[in-house]
Amino acid sequence: MATNQRPAGGGSRNVEVVSLSQAEYNRAVKSELQRLGVSYRKLRAQARADEFTSLRARKLWLAIGEARSGRH
Amino acid sequence: MVATDLDKLAHDFAERMQRVLNTTICDCVHISAVTASKPGVVLVGHGLDRTSFTSTPFQVGLRKRRPRCWLDIFFKLCLDEPSSYLTVLTSFFGIYAADDEQSCLCHFDYERNKADDYPEAHLQIHGDSTALANWSSRQRKRPLNKLHFPVGGRRFRPSLEDVIEFLIVENLADPRDDWAVELKKEREEFARIQLRASIRSDPHTSLEAARDLGLI
Numbered sequence: 001m002a003t004n005q006r007p008a009g010g011g012s013r014n015v016e017v018v019s020l021s022q023a024e025y026n027r028a029v030k031s032e033l034q035r036l037g038v039s040y041r042k043l044r045a046q047a048r049a050d051e052f053t054s055l056r057a058r059k060l061w062l063a064i065g066e067a068r069s070g071r072h
Numbered sequence: 073m074v075a076t077d078l079d080k081l082a083h084d085f086a087e088r089m090q091r092v093l094n095t096t097i098c099d100c101v102h103i104s105a106v107t108a109s110k111p112g113v114v115l116v117g118h119g120l121d122r123t124s125f126t127s128t129p130f131q132v133g134l135r136k137r138r139p140r141c142w143l144d145i146f147f148k149l150c151l152d153e154p155s156s157y158l159t160v161l162t163s164f165f166g167i168y169a170a171d172d173e174q175s176c177l178c179h180f181d182y183e184r185n186k187a188d189d190y191p192e193a194h195l196q197i198h199g200d201s202t203a204l205a206n207w208s209s210r211q212r213k214r215p216l217n218k219l220h221f222p223v224g225g226r227r228f229r230p231s232l233e234d235v236i237e238f239l240i241v242e243n244l245a246d247p248r249d250d251w252a253v254e255l256k257k258e259r260e261e262f263a264r265i266q267l268r269a270s271i272r273s274d275p276h277t278s279l280e281a282a283r284d285l286g287l288i
Contacts, residue, residue, distance in 0.1 A: 015086045016104040017079045018122045025108035028123050050188065050218065055173040056126055058181075059164055063115055063125040063148055067161040067184050 029064050036060055078151060081158050082107045082114040088258070089116060089145065089232060095254040096236050097245040099135050103145075114158060117146035129168050132245045141244045142168040144179075145232060157269075160184065165235045167244070180223060180230050193229035194220035227266050233259040 020028065033040060036057060043061055052058040082105040090103040106115040106125065117127030127146035133139035144166035152159040163182040169175040178197045186192045201216040223230055233255050239245035248254070271278040282288045 015083055015090055016102075017083045017086070018104070018106045018120075019079055020106060020108045020122060022108065022110040024122065025111070025113075028125060031123055032125050048188065050190065055166065055176060055179070059126045059144075059146060062146060062162040062164055062181070062183065065162070065183075066187065067148060 032060055032064065040064075077156075078107050078109055078112075078114065079105075081151070081156075082116065082149075085114070085147070085149065085158055086116045088261075089147075092232055092236065092254070092258045093143075093145075095248065096251040097132050097134070097239060097247055098130070099133070101130050112150055113161075114149040115147070116149065118144065120146075127164070129166065129171055131171075132239065134246055134248065137246050140246075141177075141239060142171055142175075143235070143239070144168065157265075159269075165230070165232065167235070167239070180235060182226075182229050184226065190220040191222040192226055193223050195223050195230075196220060227270050231259065231262045233262060 029040075033043065036043075038046075038053075038057065043057060044065070046052045046057060047061045047065055052061065086103045086105040090101060093101045093103070101118060103116060103118055104120050106120050106122065107113070115125055118130045119126075119128030127144055129142040129144040131139040132141050132143050144164065146162075146164040147160055148162040149158040149160050151157075160182065161184045164179060166179040167177045169177065176198045178195060180193075180195050182193045184192060196217055196219065198217045204213065204216055207213060236245070236251075237255060240247045240251060279288070
């Protein structure tokens with residue numbers, strides 16, 4: 001994992017960029033699911049039914065869910 | 073693309089979001105980015121770090137002025153090969169009365185290629201609706217906060233600039249004196265990015281329009 005800070009424009013604070021390896025990313029996903037007390041499968045079921053248990057669950061799905069870039 | 077390039081793109085995107093906020097309705101909001109070259113995603117928002125992928129709301133307000141609302145912004149992006157642009161996969165703009173999800177007024181969501189039948193770009197409003205209460209219980213009935221109001225589609229969905237303008241004109245946020253100039257500048261840049269994406273997705277129509285204008 002690496003953390004980079006570059007000077008920001010507009011007199012604002014530096015922007016922090018954290019680079020994760022695949023293993024670190026997967027660990028973070030697992031940790032987030034544990035904090036929320038839900039499995040990936042259950043979160044996906046909430047998304048498919050559009051019945052999230054909380055806004056936090058919705059936001060976690062937006063972060064780790066199945067959104068893809070395919071053109072159509 | 074190597075990880076450092078992804079980091080640079082992530083940095084520039086996060087910096088732009090931070091600049092839009094800090095030149096209009098905020099003083100020192102800190103937006104951060106998390107990148108993972110595998111699976112090739114970039115997360116941008118407030119409160120993100122190496123172990124937290126869910127953004128957190130931040131106070132909207134300028135120095136010495138009491139904040140009247142909280143804002144939560146989040147983006148998930150990926151690299152659009154081979155163009156080397158970042159593509160937004162999902163986004164979330166939440167407006168709150170306090171640092172508490174129960175106080176949510178509304179959220180503007182975007183989910184590219186959304187799996188269900190709801191619009192990719194939509195607005196969900198928290199509250200009660202007399203209209204919904206009046207409809208027969210035999211009809212499909214969902215509470216107001218479950219309805220997905222369409223908002224412009226993929227190319228013309230609300231931008232962060234639009235949400236900031238909403239907060240200002242509805243007197244939910246005190247702006248800087250030159251907010252309108254800054255917002256116009258940033259909004260024009262967003263419009264150019266979207267126009268380029270539209271051209272890439274339909275170059276033939278773009279060529280026809282250029283011919284109509286006598287440009288080619």
